[in-house]
Amino acid sequence: MFELDVRSRKPIYEQLVDKLKELIISEVLKQDEQLPSVRSLAQQITVNPNTIQKAYRELENQGYIYSVKGRGSFVSPTSPKQNTEKIMKMKNELLKILSEALYLGISADEIIQLIKEAETTVRGGNENDSLT
Template identity: 60%
Template sequence: MFELDVRSRKPIYEQLQDKIRDLIVFGALQVDEQLPSVRTLSSQLTVNPNTIQKAYRELERQGYIYSVQGKGSFVAPPEHHPQEASREKLRTELLRLMTEAVFLGWTKREIDDLYHDAVKRQERGMPHD
């Protein structure tokens, strides 16, 4: 499914969250598609099951996935994600980055072009990496 960087300073559960979120946002995982079980993903990635569970729990809290008792975790419909708190966190980060870009001399045109590139990537299912 994907690889994690064990040398990264970013915690494994956050890397896992980011990877799954990207797969959902870019359409590689479809609505109501089942995610691998905690046990399966844990053995595939050789990661502690508690780490996988923590990532799944956070993604569920953010509205990207939902769980069905005894069945597993599934991709949530778009109207369930992102929650308002996630949107506000993203807005704050975008504002910080755009302020820095303006400070470094980026023009409105360059920022608009970047936005349009992001829309095209999302439509084509291309991740940001």
């Protein structure tokens, strides 16, 4: 479930944060659902509990989860506004990389083609969503 890349330059706790964010955004982890405990998750993916701790704290700071002393950590009620900040970042990053791509001679049409490819990948995983 949690595939971590220890070789990546991105710190493990950040990878965890990203993974968990994805799960929350995609509502695999639903509102107020309990997250695995620090220790159990640490054991499951063989990672230092401190690292999990750090990831959870980060998620709490960013408002994705909340912790209750003695009970555990839970998914926050989703407030769609939280993502605006992330979307802004992503758009900036996109603009940068799109410029690089165009500079390299990749045409707008080719990029649009890639968007279509990406769409099938992303939508493929939850295509029947609207039917539930």
